Amino acid sequence: MSNTPIEHLNNLVYGAKSGHFSNAMHWQRYFEPIPEFPADLPAPILGIMVLIWQLRDKDLQEKYPLKTRESCIDFIAWCIVSGRAEYQALKEATQFWDALSRPAQLSDKPYPEDDPAHAISWLMALAVRGRSDLPFDLTSKEGRSQLLAWYILNGRTELSLDDIPFEDWQMRYFFSPSATYGLTCFQELVYNARPDIRKIFPLPSTKQDYLTWFGSFSLILETRAALNQPAQLPSDSLPEDDPAHAISRRMVLAIQGRPDLNIDLTDKQGRQRLLGWYLQHGRIELGFGDVSFEEWQARYFFSPASTPGLNRLQELIYEIRPDLQNAFPLPSSIQDYLAWFQRFITVETRLIDVLDSEPVDSELRHSRGIKTFPFGVNIIGYVFGQLGIGEDVRMAAQSLLTTEVPITLLDFPLGINASQAEKSMESYVSYKPKYAVNLFCLPGLEQGLYFAVLGKQIFEGRYNIGYWPWELPEWPEDCKHLLSLVNEVWVYSQYVFDALNPVSPVPIRIMSVAVEVAEVSDLTREDFALPKNATLFLFAFDLSSSMARKNPTACVSAFLEAFPLKDKDALGEAQIGLVIKVHPPKAPNKEWDALKQLQENDPRIHLIEQTLSKPDLMALYKLCDCFVSLHRAEGFGRCIAEAMLLGKPVITTGFSGNLAFTSQENALLV
Numbered sequence: 001m002s003n004t005p006i007e008h009l010n011n012l013v014y015g016a017k018s019g020h021f022s023n024a025m026h027w028q029r030y031f032e033p034i035p036e037f038p039a040d041l042p043a044p045i046l047g048i049m050v051l052i053w054q055l056r057d058k059d060l061q062e063k064y065p066l067k068t069r070e071s072c073i074d075f076i077a078w079c080i081v082s083g084r085a086e087y088q089a090l091k092e093a094t095q096f097w098d099a100l101s102r103p104a105q106l107s108d109k110p111y112p113e114d115d116p117a118h119a120i121s122w123l124m125a126l127a128v129r130g131r132s133d134l135p136f137d138l139t140s141k142e143g144r145s146q147l148l149a150w151y152i153l154n155g156r157t158e159l160s161l162d163d164i165p166f167e168d169w170q171m172r173y174f175f176s177p178s179a180t181y182g183l184t185c186f187q188e189l190v191y192n193a194r195p196d197i198r199k200i201f202p203l204p205s206t207k208q209d210y211l212t213w214f215g216s217f218s219l220i221l222e223t224r225a226a227l228n229q230p231a232q233l234p235s236d237s238l239p240e241d242d243p244a245h246a247i248s249r250r251m252v253l254a255i256q257g258r259p260d261l262n263i264d265l266t267d268k269q270g271r272q273r274l275l276g277w278y279l280q281h282g283r284i285e286l287g288f289g290d291v292s293f294e295e296w297q298a299r300y301f302f303s304p305a306s307t308p309g310l311n312r313l314q315e316l317i318y319e320i321r322p323d324l325q326n327a328f329p330l331p332s333s334i335q336d337y338l339a340w341f342q343r344f345i346t347v348e349t350r351l352i353d354v355l356d357s358e359p360v361d362s363e364l365r366h367s368r369g370i371k372t373f374p375f376g377v378n379i380i381g382y383v384f385g386q387l388g389i390g391e392d393v394r395m396a397a398q399s400l401l402t403t404e405v406p407i408t409l410l411d412f413p414l415g416i417n418a419s420q421a422e423k424s425m426e427s428y429v430s431y432k433p434k435y436a437v438n439l440f441c442l443p444g445l446e447q448g449l450y451f452a453v454l455g456k457q458i459f460e461g462r463y464n465i466g467y468w469p470w471e472l473p474e475w476p477e478d479c480k481h482l483l484s485l486v487n488e489v490w491v492y493s494q495y496v497f498d499a500l501n502p503v504s505p506v507p508i509r510i511m512s513v514a515v516e517v518a519e520v521s522d523l524t525r526e527d528f529a530l531p532k533n534a535t536l537f538l539f540a541f542d543l544s545s546s547m548a549r550k551n552p553t554a555c556v557s558a559f560l561e562a563f564p565l566k567d568k569d570a571l572g573e574a575q576i577g578l579v580i581k582v583h584p585p586k587a588p589n590k591e592w593d594a595l596k597q598l599q600e601n602d603p604r605i606h607l608i609e610q611t612l613s614k615p616d617l618m619a620l621y622k623l624c625d626c627f628v629s630l631h632r633a634e635g636f637g638r639c640i641a642e643a644m645l646l647g648k649p650v651i652t653t654g655f656s657g658n659l660a661f662t663s664q665e666n667a668l669l670v
Contacts, residue, residue, distance in 0.1 A: 005066045006478045008036045009050040013481040014505075026484040027451065027459055031093050038069050042122040043076055043099035047481075048089050052079075052452050054478070055445070076100075077129040085160055088455030100126070101167050106138050114185060116144040119166075119173040124151045127159060149193035163225055181207055187214055227253070228294050233265065241312065243271040246300040250288065251278045276320035279313075280349065292354040301355065309334050313355075314341050373462060376406030376435030380450065380458075381442050383411040383429055384420040386611050387542050387583070388638045389469060393441040394425050395514040396467065408434045410458075412442065412450055419583070419611040433458050439490075441467045444482045451485055463487050467511065470496045471549060471633045471656065475503050492636035493657035512660060515641040521615040525623050530606055531577055537651075538624035540581040540617070540639050547591045552580055554630040556598055556605065565602050574604040579624055581608040581617075622646050630670065634658050640667075 003011075013029045030051060033044035045066070053060050053075070064075035080100070083090045090096070100123040111117040120138075124147060128134045134150065137143035156162050166174070174186035181204045183191065191197060191210065201210035227250035238244050247265075251274055255261050261277060264270035283289055293301070305315035307330065318324050318337065328337035345351040377400055381393035393409065400407050408430045413420055438458060440447045447466055451459065466486040473495075483489070483504055490511035491497050501508045525532055537559060541550040559578040585592055599605040612620065621627065627643035629652045634640075637658035640650055644666065652662055654669030662669065 003036065005034075005050045006054050006481075008034045009047055009054070010477070010481045011036075012047050013484045025460070027456065029484060030089070030451075031095065033095065037066075037072060041069070041072055041076065042102075042104070042126060043096050045072060045075070046093050046096050048087075048093055048452065049075070049079060049083075049096070051448055051481070052083060052087055052090065055449050055452060073126070074130065077126040080123060080127050080161075081131075081159060087452045089452045092455050097123070097164055101164065103169065106144070113176070114178060115141055116148045116173075116185075116189070119148055119170040119185075120144060121167070121170070123161065123164065124148065124155070127151065127155055127161075145189065145192070149189055153190070153193060165226065183207075187211070190214065190217065228291070230296065233271070238268075240303075241306060242268055243275045243316065246275055246293075246297045246312075247271060248294070248297065250291070251275070251282070254278070254282055272316065272320060276316055279317070279351065283354075284349075289350070289354075298355055309338075314338070317341065317344070373436040374406070374434070375437075376408070377437045377439050378408055378410055378433040378435050378458070378462075379439045379441060380410045380412055381440065382413060383409045383425060384422050385413065386419040386422045386613070389441065389443070390422060391614070391638060392467070392469065392513055394422070395516070396439060396441055397425055397428060398516075399514045406435060412446075421611070422614065424614070433462070436462055438462050438464045439467055440465065440486070444468045444470070444479055447485055448482050459485070465490055469635045470499055471635045473499055473633070475500050493660040495657040495659065496635050513636055513638065515638060515645060517618045517621075517642055517645045519615040520618040520622055520646075521613070523616055523619040523623070528579075528606075528608060528620060528623070530579065530623065531574065534575050534577045534604075535626075536577045536579050536606075536624040537626050537628050538579045538581065538621065538643075539628045539630075540620075541629075542583055547589070549632050551630050551632050552595060553591070555580065555628050556595060558628075558630065559605070560602070563604070565604070577604045577606055578628075579606045579608065579620075581610070581612075581620060583611050584609045618642065618646065621648060624648070626651060629653065629658075631656070631658075636660065637662070 012032060012034050013026070030047035033046055034050060037045040050066075053064070053066065060075070060078070064071050064078065066072055066075060079090060079096070101121050103118075104120050104122045104125040106117050106120065106125065125138065128136055128147060128150075134147075136147040136150070138147065156164075174189075175184050177183075178185045178188040180188045180191070187210075191201075191203070197210070197213070201207075201213065203210065228248050231244070231247045231249050231252045233244045233247060233252075252265065255263055255274060255277075261273075263274045263277070265274065283291065301313035302311050304310075305312045307315045307318070309331070310318070314337075318328075318330075324337065324340070328334070328340065330337065345355070379393055379397050379400070382390040383393050384390065385393075397407055397409055407428060409425055409428045410431075410433060411429055440450065442450060444466060447468070464486045465488055466482075467490040469492065480503055483506055486506055488507040488509060489500060489504060490509050491500060492511070492513050494510060497508055497510050530536060537555075539552060539555045541552060547553075555578065563576050580595070582592070596607060599607050608620070621643050625648070627640060627648050627650045629637065629640050629650070631637070631653050633656045634653075635657045637652070637656075640652055640658050641661055643650055644661070649668065650662065651668040651670065652658055654662075
């Protein structure tokens with residue numbers, strides 16, 4: 001592995017040769033193996049895994065350098081234990097999880113038929129790698145039994161692996177006979193691992209009672225997906241309104257060994273009672289309160305019932321509850337009943353959280369396996385973030401609203417350490433995409449984070465546009481693969497176009513950002529503790545950006561050179577000053593501390609460490625006399641543009657993205 005992991009990722013996703021990049025859904029290549037890694041690993045290293053590794057430069061890259069086989073295996077173990085829970089795209093990497101479902105190679109020697117090794121997968125073996133709290137000795141039968149029991153009884157749920165099915169080779173072991181009182185290997189394993197069960201059911205005298213208890217416990221071998229499948233009832237021969245059309249395997253298995261429920265599934269009334277018990281009590285009692293109902297169940301629940309004005313779910317609850325029938329006689333009290341029912345599903349049972357109320361619409365959109373979405377734009381970014389990139393999202397939304405294009409906003413605050421108090425577009429925010437076009441108002445690497453965290457669902461079947469801020473003259477080599485996440489890229493200026501166009505296999509379009517200063521608050525200089533009569537130069541920037549690129553030290557140096565400190569200035573009589581405004585730093589910043597030291601030696605330098613609302617920030621701009629930005633590079637320069645809209649003279653660098661709107665005629669370029 002002579003090249004770096006990110007170079008391998010680029011070769012896989014972006015392509016080592018021109019012309020390699022052609023698929024409109026090229027992001028799918030993130031789910032393919034990277035061939036440069038060792039072929040004898042327990043599971044392949046996929047592109048999505050290296051993307052996550054790249055995003056975690058402060059921890060994963062240091063802990064797992066991916067230069068040796070052992071380092072790769074340790075990283076695979078991290079993906080099982082931690083990565084799967086954090087990154088939906090990793091969870092969707094079926095080739096990785098399929099490989100981990102193979103038998104683990106624990107020894108070169110064969111094991112006896114009843115040895116737990118015959119049910120241990122690579123997934124189980126690696127899930128405890130490096131876990132000092134789980135010191136299972138896999139060289140001994142006892143250790144292998146302990147691992148298998150832990151995984152089935154605890155680990156599978158603890159690591160959210162209960163949607164990964166057991167394979168046929170594992171099930172053969174589980175249901176093969178053991179040497180203990182005619183139990184299967186699985187029954188014996190559970191019995192030996194549970195002291196409480198051994199105490200309740202001493203063998204062999206209470207074997208039948210143990211097996212009755214074990215009947216419902218065996219649900220633990222099922223995956224969530226399998227349990228959510230329709231129960232094996234003769235529903236095809238039953239009328240459309242029969243409750244059998246909403247009963248899942250989970251519900252049927254849940255009542256095994258429950259004579260107290262007295263439910264007979266051979267008649268309609270029994271099926272109705274099962275469905276009603278599960279909806280009202282069983283799902284919570286059994287710990288399934290967060291398990292969503294499937295589309296086929298929702299279709300049944302929300303279909304019209306035989307009772308006029310009710311759907312089948314409303315009718316079902318009404319018919320199994322005599323108290324409701326007494327309180328709300330139908331049809332005269334139907335509106336009162338519906339009001340009660342609304343509270344029942346939203347407050348009392350929270351059924352609303354696990355029911356899809358639009359099954360028919362969902363079915364139409366997914367018919368024939370082709371996803372189609374209505375015209376409009378999902379705008380994704382830092383919707384509430386009080387920073388420039390957040391303003392990009394909000395102004396993109398405002399711009400599209402002027403054209404009557406339908407929009408919705410999706411907030412993604414994970415990539416920033418900024419205040420989330422900007423609520424001006426809150427009414428347009430939703431929690432899932434609605435439309436056919438995605439507009440990602442995020443830095444390219446943050447779009448990679450979005451893809452890793454939330455998975456492929458939002459990308460699939462939609463036209464994806466990256467509205468990416470960028471500031472440097474060249475697009476970085478390590479980020480070329482990110483171009484696979486979009487169908488085209490919008491850039492703020494010709495400067496950014498020139499950086500991306502030479503390396504991009506997708507179209508690049510110059511789409512200048514919108515800028516407005518519609519509202520300015522009535523704050524005064526006194527509110528900012530600024531001198532009333534001094535001529536004030538202002539520079540505002542975000543400390544989370546690169547200090548070297550924003551170059552505030554140059555502003556201070558230029559100010560001191562132009563206006564040397566005099567004795568009377570030290571006494572507070574200065575008629576000139578420099579204001580530098582930043583968000584409060586989230587972490588120690590040596591460069592900023594150095595600037596603060598300069599302020600202590602010169603009372604004319606005023607540092608404002610405060611997050612301001614947009615109207616208050618514009619007020620600060622308006623209260624100062626000149627805006628200064630001696631940046632080394634900008635993709636656009638929103639602060640400069642806002643100051644110019646307020647009629648302020650600007651002194652700024654004659655280079656990079658701000659040249660899209662600054663010139664010798666309207667600014668002082670240096």
